[in-house]
Amino acid sequence: MTSAIADSAPVLTSGLTKRFRRQIAVDRIDLEVPDGAVYGFLGPNGSGKTTTIRMLLGLISPTAGEISLFGSSLRAGAPAVLRRVGSLVEGPAFHPYLSGRANLARLDAADRYSNPRDSRSRIDSALDRVGLLAAAEKRYRAYSLGMRQRLAIANALLMPRDLLVLDEPTNGLDPQGTREVRHLITELARAGATVLVSSHLLAEVEQICSHVGVMYEGRLVAQAPLSELRSSTVQTVRVDTDRSEEAAQVLAELGLSDIAISPGYVTATLGEVAVEKIMPNLVNADVPVLGFAVLQPSLEDVFVFLTGEGFDVSG
Amino acid sequence: MSAAELLLVKNPPRARVSTRFLRSELKIIFGRRRNLAGMGVLAVVPVILAVAVRVSAPGQGDGPPFVSAITGNGLFVAFAALALELPLFLPLAVSAISGDAVAGEANLGTLRYLLAIPAGRTRLLVIKYAAIVIFALAATFLVAIVGVIMGLALFGGGDMTLLSGTQTSMADGMWRLALSSLYLAAQFSALGAIGLFVSTLTEQPIGATIAIVLVNVFMFILDSISQLAWLHPWLLTHWWTAFADLLRDPIATESIKRGLITALVYASVFWLAAWARLSTKDISS
Known part of the structure; x- marks a missing residue:
């Protein structure tokens, strides 16, 4: 990748830090969201994701460090570059006594760059995309949590955007709604938008992301294309056999570590050993192999590998 | 870069100058049931006053200012109603609107969505304050107009007998009433600037409103302590009753002028304070 491309990356931060009175919420992070990526911004609750997102949107100012969006620096509040960014920040928030449509009209009216003439049709198509058109005239206070979340996503789609920042977009949605949002994100990315989606649900992000950044206690502990991140982590092999002891012996001789013997199968960490060597050795040692697999680590495994801890709330 | 992006670079969409945001703000203020009920209360005062004076025996003198003049000319219902609502009702209405301006949006969380659009922090404060001024005008003229109709x-x-004893025409009386309403609206707008500032300090709109009412009452109290006479000209509320000077012939302009300058200074200082506060504030609501 050339530096020219990196310069105009949708999101680029260097040494971004936010210190609240006592604690450092975000600690010198260098975020890079490449053009066209679906970037999964992961981390347990309280790891600094939302604080980072608020800084990206100009809502809170960094204690130190730089943010650039599409190559323009985000100093002094919220410059015009933010019009290219659609966002959902920390859950939906609307006027309870206005209808869904009136709430969107209000936000559209506050946008200096939106055209009042096509306001109505843009609002309708945004509502339609999130499946809320039928409930457009209902007051916001009568909306369910899932409908509120959809309205917040519709707000992010009011104008054509180059970057969408979606903080926990599937919060409060049922499985069907979650699937729809995943589909929507994929669709937006296919249309050319870059998407930064934060989540504490690893499995959900795993299905749609091309890139992943992992936050832990304010630090960005990993950032890479998803495939790269996976292969950098320990891979596990599993041998199904009715003679586990002998299989384990072969694996140990080959140099695999963390061998765990269970009735019916053996697992071991692959390490530097070439995968293709394992089967011939097992066969030579007359171990009956009923099944063999190299297990792809889940994001959960990657996360535990990176942080040494489970995916719980960090304080 | 895609073709669409190239096009975007060549022709960046220009920011539009429009009253759309202000209109949307006004729609929220005047569409809210709570605010309409409040305005209903403001409008009820001249009605009660006019009816009470009408049904009572003529010549029962002592009462609020202007009331004894009502039987002579109905226009005085409007002046009397303004005088009655000046200490609490009108300032309370302006406090409720201005206290809600920023704190209300912060409380709902809509502030973060407005700023992420980006609506612009300075622009937001300009629009919010413009809406407060328009509300102050609407509230004051509402009381005056209901007063005129009832009167x-x-x-x-x-013909109307002025406070200085001279007679003037009905049209001139209406003109003086309009000037009085404008003068008071300017005073309440200055209070609204204090309110806007307080509103940037908190995420609790009710708390902000109470604080603004307290500031207002506090100024009235200070103004009533004669030992603090040196302070009085500096108090915003000290000049509010000067609107009666518009009912003299010729109009006594001295207090009116001082009152307008005081209001302008209060409005500027507190609007700038609100700006200084909001433009650096971390929006974490």
């Missing part, structure tokens, strides 16, 4: 209906119009 003319129950007591009739005709």
Whole structure:
């Protein structure tokens, strides 16, 4: 990748830090969201994701460090570059006594760059995309949590955007709604938008992301294309056999570590050993192999590998 | 870069100058049931006053200012109603609107969505304050107009005897009432600037409103302590009753002028304070 491309990356931060009175919420992070990526911004609750997102949107100012969006620096509040960014920040928030449509009209009216003439049709198509058109005239206070979340996503789609920042977009949605949002994100990315989606649900992000950044206690502990991140982590092999002891012996001789013997199968960490060597050795040692697999680590495994801890709330 | 992006670079969409945001703000203020109920209360005062004076025996002198003049000319219902609502009702209405301006949006969380659009922090404060000024005008003129309607209906119009004893025409009386309402609206707008500032300090709109009312009452109290006479000219509320000077012939302009300058200074200082506060504030609500 050339530096020219990196310069105009949708999101680029260097040494971004936010210190609240006592604690450092975000600690010198260098975020890079490449053009066209679906970037999964992961981390347990309280790891600094939302604080980072608020800084990206100009809502809170960094204690130190730089943010650039599409190559323009985000100093002094919220410059015009933010019009290219659609966002959902920390859950939906609307006027309870206005209808869904009136709430969107209000936000559209506050946008200096939106055209009042096509306001109505843009609002309708945004509502339609999130499946809320039928409930457009209902007051916001009568909306369910899932409908509120959809309205917040519709707000992010009011104008054509180059970057969408979606903080926990599937919060409060049922499985069907979650699937729809995943589909929507994929669709937006296919249309050319870059998407930064934060989540504490690893499995959900795993299905749609091309890139992943992992936050832990304010630090960005990993950032890479998803495939790269996976292969950098320990891979596990599993041998199904009715003679586990002998299989384990072969694996140990080959140099695999963390061998765990269970009735019916053996697992071991692959390490530097070439995968293709394992089967011939097992066969030579007359171990009956009923099944063999190299297990792809889940994001959960990657996360535990990176942080040494489970995916719980960090304080 | 895609073709669409190239096009975007060549022709960046220009920011539009429009009253759309202000209109949307006004729609929220005047569409809210709570605010309409509040305005209803403001409008009820001249009605009660006019009816009470009409049904009571003529010549029962002592009462609020202007009341004894009502039977002579219905226009005085409007002046009397303004005088009655000046210490609490009108300032309370302006406090409720201005206290809600920023704190209300912060409380709902809509502030973060407005700023992420980006609506612009300075622009937001300009729009919010413009809406407060328009509300102050609307509230004051509402009281005056209801007063005129009730007064003319129950007591009739005709020539009007001014406070200085001279007679003037009905049209001139209306003109003086309009000036009085404008003067008071300017005073309440200055209070609204204090309110806007307080509103940037908190995420609790009710708390902000109470604080603004307290500031207002506090100024009235200070103004009533004669030992603090040196302070009085500096108090915003000290000049509010000067609107009666518009009912003299010729109009006594001295206090009116001082009052307007005081209001302008209060409005500027507190609007700038609100700006200084909001432009650096971390929006974490």
